[in-house]
Amino acid sequence: MSNSYAQPILRTGDLSEGLRIVQKLLGIADLTDLEVDFDARISSAHSLSGVMTLLPDADWWAEGERDGASDAGDDPMDSLPIRLRRWAGTPETVEPFLKAVGDSPATVRWDFSAWPDAPEVGLGVGGTRGAFVTLCTHARDLDLEEPAADCTVFVHVKQVEAERAPWLAAQVGLQVIGDLVMAPY
Template identity: 80%
Template structure:
Protein backbone atom coordinates (compact mmCIF):
# COMPACT_ATOMS: atom_id res chain seq x y z
CA UNK A 1 0.00 0.00 0.00
CA UNK A 2 1.46 3.35 -1.04
CA UNK A 3 1.28 6.47 1.04
CA UNK A 4 -0.21 9.71 -0.22
CA UNK A 5 1.95 12.83 -0.15
CA UNK A 6 0.96 16.47 0.08
CA UNK A 7 3.36 19.43 -0.11
CA UNK A 8 3.45 21.82 2.85
CA UNK A 9 6.48 24.02 2.08
CA UNK A 10 8.37 25.22 -0.97
CA UNK A 11 11.54 27.22 -0.36
CA UNK A 12 14.90 28.11 -1.90
CA UNK A 13 16.48 27.81 1.57
CA UNK A 14 17.57 24.25 2.36
CA UNK A 15 18.02 25.06 6.05
CA UNK A 16 14.39 26.26 6.24
CA UNK A 17 13.25 23.00 4.63
CA UNK A 18 15.27 20.94 7.10
CA UNK A 19 13.90 22.96 10.05
CA UNK A 20 10.33 22.18 8.96
CA UNK A 21 11.24 18.50 8.60
CA UNK A 22 12.63 18.56 12.16
CA UNK A 23 9.46 20.19 13.47
CA UNK A 24 7.27 17.60 11.73
CA UNK A 25 9.44 14.76 13.03
CA UNK A 26 9.11 16.16 16.56
CA UNK A 27 5.37 15.33 16.30
CA UNK A 28 5.94 11.72 15.24
CA UNK A 29 6.63 8.42 16.95
CA UNK A 30 10.19 7.98 15.70
CA UNK A 31 10.62 4.36 16.75
CA UNK A 32 12.15 2.46 13.87
CA UNK A 33 13.28 5.70 12.18
CA UNK A 34 15.06 5.12 8.88
CA UNK A 35 16.00 7.45 6.06
CA UNK A 36 15.78 6.60 2.36
CA UNK A 37 17.56 8.43 -0.46
CA UNK A 38 16.75 8.68 -4.16
CA UNK A 39 18.51 10.77 -6.83
CA UNK A 40 18.80 11.34 -10.57
CA UNK A 41 22.48 11.98 -11.16
CA UNK A 42 24.05 13.27 -14.37
CA UNK A 43 27.29 14.73 -13.02
CA UNK A 44 30.42 12.61 -12.47
CA UNK A 45 31.28 14.86 -9.49
CA UNK A 46 27.91 14.29 -7.78
CA UNK A 47 28.07 10.58 -8.55
CA UNK A 48 31.50 10.14 -6.96
CA UNK A 49 30.43 12.14 -3.89
CA UNK A 50 27.25 10.13 -3.35
CA UNK A 51 28.97 6.78 -3.91
CA UNK A 52 31.75 7.75 -1.47
CA UNK A 53 29.04 8.35 1.14
CA UNK A 54 26.75 5.44 0.14
CA UNK A 55 28.98 2.81 -1.50
CA UNK A 56 26.27 0.13 -1.37
CA UNK A 57 23.59 2.24 -3.07
CA UNK A 58 21.63 0.63 -5.87
CA UNK A 59 21.78 2.44 -9.19
CA UNK A 60 20.67 1.87 -12.77
CA UNK A 61 21.06 3.69 -16.07
CA UNK A 62 18.08 5.86 -16.94
CA UNK A 63 15.98 5.15 -19.97
CA UNK A 64 16.36 2.04 -22.06
CA UNK A 65 20.14 1.88 -21.69
CA UNK A 66 21.78 -1.07 -19.95
CA UNK A 67 23.84 -0.58 -16.82
CA UNK A 68 23.27 -1.16 -13.11
CA UNK A 69 24.90 -1.90 -9.79
CA UNK A 70 23.31 -5.37 -9.93
CA UNK A 71 25.31 -6.12 -13.10
CA UNK A 72 28.54 -4.72 -11.63
CA UNK A 73 28.79 -1.99 -14.28
CA UNK A 74 30.80 1.22 -13.89
CA UNK A 75 28.24 3.90 -12.93
CA UNK A 76 30.36 6.73 -14.36
CA UNK A 77 30.13 5.07 -17.78
CA UNK A 78 26.32 4.88 -17.48
CA UNK A 79 25.41 8.48 -16.63
CA UNK A 80 22.73 9.66 -16.14
CA UNK A 81 21.75 7.18 -13.46
CA UNK A 82 18.99 6.79 -10.91
CA UNK A 83 20.36 5.94 -7.46
CA UNK A 84 18.53 4.67 -4.36
CA UNK A 85 19.62 3.73 -0.87
CA UNK A 86 17.35 2.60 1.96
CA UNK A 87 17.48 2.29 5.73
CA UNK A 88 20.19 4.87 6.38
CA UNK A 89 20.62 6.92 9.56
CA UNK A 90 19.47 10.54 9.92
CA UNK A 91 23.12 11.60 10.25
CA UNK A 92 23.62 10.82 6.54
CA UNK A 93 21.03 13.41 5.38
CA UNK A 94 23.13 16.56 5.21
CA UNK A 95 26.21 14.82 3.72
CA UNK A 96 23.92 13.25 1.08
CA UNK A 97 22.38 16.62 0.20
CA UNK A 98 25.84 18.19 -0.09
CA UNK A 99 27.05 15.30 -2.27
CA UNK A 100 24.14 15.40 -4.74
CA UNK A 101 24.69 19.12 -5.31
CA UNK A 102 22.01 20.39 -7.67
CA UNK A 103 20.93 16.92 -8.82
CA UNK A 104 17.22 16.16 -8.26
CA UNK A 105 16.94 14.09 -5.09
CA UNK A 106 14.62 13.04 -2.29
CA UNK A 107 15.25 12.28 1.36
CA UNK A 108 12.41 10.36 3.02
CA UNK A 109 12.15 9.88 6.78
CA UNK A 110 10.26 6.65 7.50
CA UNK A 111 9.02 6.18 11.07
CA UNK A 112 6.47 4.35 13.18
CA UNK A 113 3.43 6.68 13.36
CA UNK A 114 1.91 10.13 13.25
CA UNK A 115 0.28 11.34 16.50
CA UNK A 116 -3.41 11.31 17.21
CA UNK A 117 -5.28 14.15 15.52
CA UNK A 118 -8.47 14.36 17.59
CA UNK A 119 -9.47 17.68 16.02
CA UNK A 120 -10.04 15.83 12.72
CA UNK A 121 -11.22 12.57 14.28
CA UNK A 122 -8.06 10.51 13.75
CA UNK A 123 -6.13 8.21 16.05
CA UNK A 124 -2.42 7.64 15.65
CA UNK A 125 -1.46 7.07 12.01
CA UNK A 126 0.42 3.85 11.35
CA UNK A 127 3.54 2.99 9.42
CA UNK A 128 2.40 2.82 5.80
CA UNK A 129 1.32 6.44 5.95
CA UNK A 130 3.93 7.97 8.21
CA UNK A 131 6.69 9.68 6.24
CA UNK A 132 8.17 13.10 5.60
CA UNK A 133 10.02 13.77 2.34
CA UNK A 134 12.30 16.62 1.39
CA UNK A 135 12.45 16.93 -2.37
CA UNK A 136 15.57 18.78 -3.57
CA UNK A 137 15.80 20.37 -7.00
CA UNK A 138 12.62 18.72 -8.27
CA UNK A 139 9.00 19.68 -7.91
CA UNK A 140 7.73 16.09 -7.77
CA UNK A 141 8.61 12.91 -5.90
CA UNK A 142 9.39 11.11 -9.17
CA UNK A 143 12.19 13.66 -9.76
CA UNK A 144 11.00 14.48 -13.28
CA UNK A 145 10.35 18.25 -12.99
CA UNK A 146 13.65 20.05 -12.20
CA UNK A 147 13.52 23.27 -10.19
CA UNK A 148 15.97 25.27 -8.09
CA UNK A 149 14.11 24.91 -4.79
CA UNK A 150 13.12 22.42 -2.10
CA UNK A 151 9.68 21.02 -1.24
CA UNK A 152 8.64 19.32 2.01
CA UNK A 153 5.89 16.69 1.74
CA UNK A 154 3.94 14.96 4.50
CA UNK A 155 2.75 11.43 3.76
CA UNK A 156 -0.49 10.01 5.09
CA UNK A 157 -2.86 7.17 4.32
CA UNK A 158 -5.42 8.08 1.66
CA UNK A 159 -8.30 7.32 4.04
CA UNK A 160 -6.72 9.77 6.52
CA UNK A 161 -6.26 12.63 4.02
CA UNK A 162 -7.36 15.22 6.57
CA UNK A 163 -4.22 14.42 8.59
CA UNK A 164 -2.01 16.26 6.05
CA UNK A 165 -3.52 19.75 6.56
CA UNK A 166 -3.67 19.04 10.30
CA UNK A 167 0.07 18.22 10.33
CA UNK A 168 0.88 21.33 8.31
CA UNK A 169 -1.08 23.46 10.79
CA UNK A 170 0.87 21.95 13.71
CA UNK A 171 4.05 23.54 12.31
CA UNK A 172 2.42 26.82 11.28
CA UNK A 173 1.93 25.95 7.61
CA UNK A 174 -0.83 24.88 5.27
CA UNK A 175 -0.91 22.39 2.41
CA UNK A 176 0.15 23.98 -0.88
CA UNK A 177 -0.77 21.32 -3.41
CA UNK A 178 -2.77 18.21 -4.09
CA UNK A 179 -2.66 14.94 -2.18
CA UNK A 180 -1.09 12.44 -4.62
CA UNK A 181 -0.08 8.79 -4.38
CA UNK A 182 3.63 8.58 -3.64
CA UNK A 183 5.74 6.54 -6.05
CA UNK A 184 7.08 4.19 -3.34
Protein backbone atom coordinates in the same frame (compact mmCIF):
# COMPACT_ATOMS: atom_id res chain seq x y z
CA MET B 1 1.26 -3.31 0.93
CA SER B 2 -0.15 0.01 -0.19
CA ASN B 3 1.47 3.29 -1.06
CA SER B 4 1.27 6.34 1.12
CA TYR B 5 -0.20 9.60 -0.13
CA ALA B 6 1.86 12.77 0.05
CA GLN B 7 0.91 16.42 0.18
CA PRO B 8 3.29 19.38 -0.07
CA ILE B 9 3.32 21.81 2.84
CA LEU B 10 6.38 23.98 2.12
CA ARG B 11 8.22 25.11 -0.98
CA THR B 12 11.35 27.19 -0.39
CA GLY B 13 14.64 28.19 -1.96
CA ASP B 14 16.25 27.81 1.48
CA LEU B 15 17.29 24.20 2.09
CA SER B 16 17.94 24.92 5.78
CA GLU B 17 14.31 26.08 6.13
CA GLY B 18 13.13 22.83 4.55
CA LEU B 19 15.28 20.82 6.97
CA ARG B 20 14.00 22.90 9.91
CA ILE B 21 10.38 22.06 9.03
CA VAL B 22 11.29 18.38 8.65
CA GLN B 23 12.81 18.44 12.14
CA LYS B 24 9.68 20.08 13.57
CA LEU B 25 7.52 17.36 12.01
CA LEU B 26 9.83 14.64 13.32
CA GLY B 27 9.51 16.26 16.74
CA ILE B 28 5.83 15.30 16.90
CA ALA B 29 6.22 11.82 15.36
CA ASP B 30 6.88 8.45 17.01
CA LEU B 31 10.43 7.91 15.78
CA THR B 32 10.62 4.27 16.80
CA ASP B 33 12.29 2.38 13.95
CA LEU B 34 13.38 5.61 12.21
CA GLU B 35 15.02 5.01 8.84
CA VAL B 36 15.95 7.35 6.03
CA ASP B 37 15.63 6.53 2.33
CA PHE B 38 17.59 8.34 -0.40
CA ASP B 39 16.71 8.72 -4.08
CA ALA B 40 18.50 10.78 -6.74
CA ARG B 41 18.82 11.33 -10.48
CA ILE B 42 22.51 11.95 -11.04
CA SER B 43 24.10 13.13 -14.26
CA SER B 44 27.43 14.61 -13.11
CA ALA B 45 30.59 12.71 -12.25
CA HIS B 46 31.24 15.09 -9.35
CA SER B 47 27.88 14.42 -7.69
CA LEU B 48 28.13 10.71 -8.36
CA SER B 49 31.57 10.49 -6.78
CA GLY B 50 30.40 12.19 -3.59
CA VAL B 51 27.22 10.13 -3.30
CA MET B 52 28.97 6.81 -3.98
CA THR B 53 31.61 7.63 -1.35
CA LEU B 54 28.82 8.27 1.16
CA LEU B 55 26.49 5.43 0.05
CA PRO B 56 28.74 2.80 -1.58
CA ASP B 57 26.08 0.09 -1.35
CA ALA B 58 23.33 2.12 -3.06
CA ASP B 59 21.36 0.52 -5.87
CA TRP B 60 21.53 2.34 -9.19
CA TRP B 61 20.59 1.86 -12.82
CA ALA B 62 21.17 3.74 -16.05
CA GLU B 63 18.33 5.97 -17.13
CA GLY B 64 16.81 5.84 -20.56
CA GLU B 65 17.40 3.13 -23.12
CA ARG B 66 20.92 2.31 -21.91
CA ASP B 67 22.31 -0.65 -20.01
CA GLY B 68 24.10 -0.40 -16.68
CA ALA B 69 23.15 -1.28 -13.13
CA SER B 70 24.63 -1.95 -9.73
CA ASP B 71 23.27 -5.50 -9.65
CA ALA B 72 25.19 -6.26 -12.89
CA GLY B 73 28.45 -5.03 -11.36
CA ASP B 74 28.73 -2.15 -13.82
CA ASP B 75 30.63 1.07 -13.15
CA PRO B 76 28.13 3.90 -12.52
CA MET B 77 30.55 6.47 -14.02
CA ASP B 78 30.22 4.69 -17.35
CA SER B 79 26.43 4.77 -17.13
CA LEU B 80 25.60 8.43 -16.40
CA PRO B 81 22.90 9.65 -16.07
CA ILE B 82 21.70 7.21 -13.43
CA ARG B 83 18.94 6.79 -10.90
CA LEU B 84 20.23 5.90 -7.43
CA ARG B 85 18.41 4.59 -4.35
CA ARG B 86 19.51 3.65 -0.88
CA TRP B 87 17.00 2.34 1.69
CA ALA B 88 17.18 2.24 5.49
CA GLY B 89 19.94 4.77 6.04
CA THR B 90 20.65 6.81 9.14
CA PRO B 91 19.58 10.39 9.87
CA GLU B 92 23.23 11.41 10.21
CA THR B 93 23.66 10.76 6.47
CA VAL B 94 21.05 13.32 5.37
CA GLU B 95 23.10 16.52 5.28
CA PRO B 96 26.20 14.87 3.74
CA PHE B 97 23.92 13.30 1.09
CA LEU B 98 22.30 16.63 0.25
CA LYS B 99 25.73 18.25 -0.03
CA ALA B 100 27.02 15.42 -2.22
CA VAL B 101 24.09 15.44 -4.68
CA GLY B 102 24.52 19.17 -5.20
CA ASP B 103 21.96 20.38 -7.72
CA SER B 104 20.89 16.89 -8.80
CA PRO B 105 17.18 16.15 -8.23
CA ALA B 106 16.89 14.13 -5.01
CA THR B 107 14.58 13.07 -2.22
CA VAL B 108 15.21 12.18 1.37
CA ARG B 109 12.36 10.31 3.06
CA TRP B 110 12.16 9.81 6.82
CA ASP B 111 10.23 6.61 7.61
CA PHE B 112 9.06 6.11 11.19
CA SER B 113 6.46 4.30 13.27
CA ALA B 114 3.55 6.73 13.57
CA TRP B 115 2.03 10.18 13.48
CA PRO B 116 0.42 11.33 16.73
CA ASP B 117 -3.29 11.38 17.48
CA ALA B 118 -5.12 14.12 15.59
CA PRO B 119 -8.31 14.41 17.67
CA GLU B 120 -9.30 17.72 16.07
CA VAL B 121 -9.92 15.85 12.81
CA GLY B 122 -11.13 12.63 14.41
CA LEU B 123 -7.99 10.54 13.89
CA GLY B 124 -6.04 8.33 16.25
CA VAL B 125 -2.39 7.42 15.84
CA GLY B 126 -1.43 7.09 12.17
CA GLY B 127 1.25 4.65 11.11
CA THR B 128 2.12 1.79 8.79
CA ARG B 129 2.47 3.06 5.22
CA GLY B 130 1.39 6.54 6.16
CA ALA B 131 4.06 7.94 8.46
CA PHE B 132 6.73 9.62 6.36
CA VAL B 133 8.18 13.04 5.65
CA THR B 134 9.96 13.71 2.36
CA LEU B 135 12.26 16.57 1.43
CA CYS B 136 12.48 16.90 -2.33
CA THR B 137 15.34 19.02 -3.72
CA HIS B 138 15.81 20.36 -7.25
CA ALA B 139 12.58 18.73 -8.38
CA ARG B 140 8.98 19.70 -7.85
CA ASP B 141 7.65 16.14 -7.63
CA LEU B 142 8.40 12.92 -5.76
CA ASP B 143 9.23 11.10 -9.02
CA LEU B 144 12.05 13.61 -9.64
CA GLU B 145 10.77 14.38 -13.12
CA GLU B 146 9.89 18.09 -12.88
CA PRO B 147 13.08 20.18 -12.37
CA ALA B 148 12.99 23.03 -9.86
CA ALA B 149 15.46 25.40 -8.26
CA ASP B 150 13.91 24.99 -4.81
CA CYS B 151 12.94 22.26 -2.36
CA THR B 152 9.58 20.97 -1.17
CA VAL B 153 8.55 19.26 2.07
CA PHE B 154 5.83 16.62 1.77
CA VAL B 155 3.93 14.91 4.58
CA HIS B 156 2.72 11.37 3.91
CA VAL B 157 -0.52 9.93 5.21
CA LYS B 158 -2.86 7.06 4.44
CA GLN B 159 -5.38 7.96 1.73
CA VAL B 160 -8.27 7.24 4.11
CA GLU B 161 -6.71 9.72 6.56
CA ALA B 162 -6.22 12.56 4.06
CA GLU B 163 -7.35 15.14 6.62
CA ARG B 164 -4.19 14.35 8.63
CA ALA B 165 -1.99 16.19 6.07
CA PRO B 166 -3.47 19.68 6.64
CA TRP B 167 -3.54 18.93 10.38
CA LEU B 168 0.20 18.09 10.30
CA ALA B 169 0.95 21.24 8.32
CA ALA B 170 -0.90 23.31 10.94
CA GLN B 171 1.17 21.71 13.72
CA VAL B 172 4.27 23.37 12.24
CA GLY B 173 2.58 26.67 11.36
CA LEU B 174 1.95 25.90 7.68
CA GLN B 175 -0.83 24.78 5.38
CA VAL B 176 -0.99 22.38 2.46
CA ILE B 177 0.08 23.97 -0.82
CA GLY B 178 -0.82 21.30 -3.35
CA ASP B 179 -2.81 18.19 -4.03
CA LEU B 180 -2.61 14.87 -2.19
CA VAL B 181 -0.82 12.45 -4.56
CA MET B 182 0.10 8.78 -4.40
CA ALA B 183 3.76 8.45 -3.44
CA PRO B 184 5.93 6.41 -5.82
CA TYR B 185 7.20 3.94 -3.20
